[in-house]
Amino acid sequence: MALHTEVHGKAKAGAPSVLLSSGLGGSAAFWKPQIPALVDAGWRVVAYDQRGTGRSPEALPAGHTIADMARDVAEVLDVTGTAQCVLVGHALGGLVGLQLALDAPERVAGLVLINAWSRPNPHSARCFDARLALLGACGARAYVEAQPIFLYPAAWAAAHAEQVNAEVEHAVAHFPGEANMRARIAALRAFDADARLADIATPTLVAAAQDDVLVPWTCSQRLADGLPHATLDLVPHGGHAHSVTDPDNFNRTLLAFLAQQTNLTGIPA
Secondary structure (H helix, E strand, C coil): CCCCEEEECCCCCCCCEEEEECCCCCCHHHHCCCHHHHHHCCCEEEEECCCCECCECCCCCCCCCHHHHHHHHHHHHHHCCCCCEEEEEECHHHHHHHHHHHHCHHHEEEEEEECCCCCCCHHHHHHHHHHHHHHHHHCHHHHHHHHHHHHCCHHHHHHCHHHHHHHHHHHHHCCCCHHHHHHHHHHHHHCCCHHHHHHCCCCEEEEEECCCCCCCHHHHHHHHHHCCCEEEEEECCCCCCHHHHCHHHHHHHHHHHHHCCCCCCCCCC
């Protein structure tokens, strides 16, 4: 089944492009705080709903992996006529970017990894165990109601209660099903590229928030230390979704990194 894809900004397929790959939720809508800023800066932006989520509904096969998700990104690049991109990935989407940079480095001119990781860690495993137990015992609504606890700082979530409630209701209405959610969590938990980081020569921005309660910021430090051409941008606040909770600061950092990627033909001035 073809994946739902969106192209924003420049229509020309050969224009310098950013591909946005979301985290566990899988939806292109996660990037609403970034798309206008990228388009205004002259970038062609490709976003998509990941297989088995949102507007790309499909029952995921047994043994679904991050490598399968990376092949989906290559398909999205082909369908949109995008020879090469800077891939911006949040959490699971960052793992997809790392995998694509290993499997098809010619397609990835740059990487932006937001609160991502290179190998499993015991704290995140504990969080996912709790989330899966909640899903199994109480169902989709309870699972989704707990999601903002892992995404957002408490003060931000309280101050933006209406937005958070709307996100929860949307996620409940479009929940991909327990089997797909378990398959996606299993895929990200199995991912381990730690021993191959040195093979990724792609220029990389590693972005992390120190108050992320789901993924320790030290995972991003490990990525930055292990990748040959990485810069670490560490902020004190913003939570796991700090590209959403503090978009102005995040977007400035993102655009500054993109402006340096002159290995893509026709980079916007």
